[in-house]
Amino acid sequence: MAHTILITAHPRLLPLNRRALSYCESIVAEGERINQIFFMHDANFIAIHPSAQQWSAFAAEHGISLQTCVSTAEQKSIHLRDYAAGFQQGGLSSLADSILSSEHLVQFNEDFTESDMYRKSGLTDKKKIVFIFKSAPKENSLAAEGVDLLLVLSAFEADIGVVFQGDGILNITESETDRPSYTKRFKALADFDVEKRYILDGKSHNIEVECEMLTETAFQQIVQESHTLYF
Amino acid sequence: MSFEWQNQIIATDKEGFLQSKYLWNEDLAVEMARLEGIELTPQHWTLMHYLREYYENYDIAPPMRIMVKIMSQEYGKEFVNSRMIHQLFPGGPAKQGSRFAGLPKPKNCL
Numbered sequence: 001m002a003h004t005i006l007i008t009a010h011p012r013l014l015p016l017n018r019r020a021l022s023y024c025e026s027i028v029a030e031g032e033r034i035n036q037i038f039f040m041h042d043a044n045f046i047a048i049h050p051s052a053q054q055w056s057a058f059a060a061e062h063g064i065s066l067q068t069c070v071s072t073a074e075q076k077s078i079h080l081r082d083y084a085a086g087f088q089q090g091g092l093s094s095l096a097d098s099i100l101s102s103e104h105l106v107q108f109n110e111d112f113t114e115s116d117m118y119r120k121s122g123l124t125d126k127k128k129i130v131f132i133f134k135s136a137p138k139e140n141s142l143a144a145e146g147v148d149l150l151l152v153l154s155a156f157e158a159d160i161g162v163v164f165q166g167d168g169i170l171n172i173t174e175s176e177t178d179r180p181s182y183t184k185r186f187k188a189l190a191d192f193d194v195e196k197r198y199i200l201d202g203k204s205h206n207i208e209v210e211c212e213m214l215t216e217t218a219f220q221q222i223v224q225e226s227h228t229l230y231f
Numbered sequence: 232m233s234f235e236w237q238n239q240i241i242a243t244d245k246e247g248f249l250q251s252k253y254l255w256n257e258d259l260a261v262e263m264a265r266l267e268g269i270e271l272t273p274q275h276w277t278l279m280h281y282l283r284e285y286y287e288n289y290d291i292a293p294p295m296r297i298m299v300k301i302m303s304q305e306y307g308k309e310f311v312n313s314r315m316i317h318q319l320f321p322g323g324p325a326k327q328g329s330r331f332a333g334l335p336k337p338k339n340c341l
Contacts, residue, residue, distance in 0.1 A: 151291065184290035191289075191297050 010042035036098035052084030133168035146231030161196035255333025
């Protein structure tokens with residue numbers, strides 16, 4: 001079985017950072033393969049954080065690639081020359097490729113919970129992925145990278161769904177004030193053949209992207225059947 | 232990076248995308264294409280204008296399927312396919328087309 005690990009939380013969340021590493025160690029200890037560990041958004045700072053040394057040692061010992069996104073690094077002014085050993089700069093297409101060739105996908109995000117992880121790690125339908133946008137639009141946010149990954153995966157003809165939940169619905173709601181420009185990309189989802197578009201628990205008027213309303217039960221069903229990524 | 236054109240220094244990033252969208256005009260596009268050995272035809276312009284319009288609306292470059300659709304409406308289904316669009320912009324329709332159209336590099340972090 002192959003795994004892709006996506007880390008999206010800032011290294012200041014040290015216990016989470018450690019938990020992610022110990023999870024990776026346990027995978028290898030069980031004799032399974034890690035295709036890629038990807039440090040997205042604020043997790044890019046792990047590459048230049050003191051805790052990077054432990055990741056470097058782990059990656060070197062097992063020949064695993066530690067990937068970051070080159071444009072995130074640019075945007076956050078993180079320089080490749082400051083990276084700890086083993087960390088590389090690539091792109092979201094290499095992450096998409098890794099995801100699609102893995103049976104397991106786990107995300108370590110800011111509100112990661114153990115129970116969530118055990119459910120996900122038992123999931124082996126590698127093709128179904130649901131992107132859940134739950135945060136209000138904000139410039140340079142994780143969601144901006146999320147929508148890019150979503151569009152890249154759609155080009156790989158992956159089975160993708162997208163759920164706008166709570167404040168995340170503001171990403172696709174008409175607004176009198178200017179929204180960050182990445183939110184315009186949601187309007188292109190249909191052009192990119194992302195047909196499964198849903199809204200959960202929120203206001204549903206003035207929505208600019210055609211979506212189906214989900215009941216809580218239907219949502220739970222989708223979450224049970226899919227790898228979930230939160231943005 | 233930069234190049235000189237009509238007594239101006241045109242600043243670009245390392246892949247040749249304009250540093251400022253306000254520098255762009257159609258004459259500059261002709262020059263940028265010429266520097267890459269391409270003579271812009273009406274077909275090029277149709278696609279480049281569409282790339283600009285799509286970017287304005289969606290902050291991204293359209294997928295190939297949509298480019299084929301738009302070009303087919305203009306030039307007829309029998310003349311347009313993805314191969315023809317690739318031949319217009321051998322450096323990639325989204326990438327090279329966006330560059331000549333004065334748009335930033337398509338931000339898909341590819």
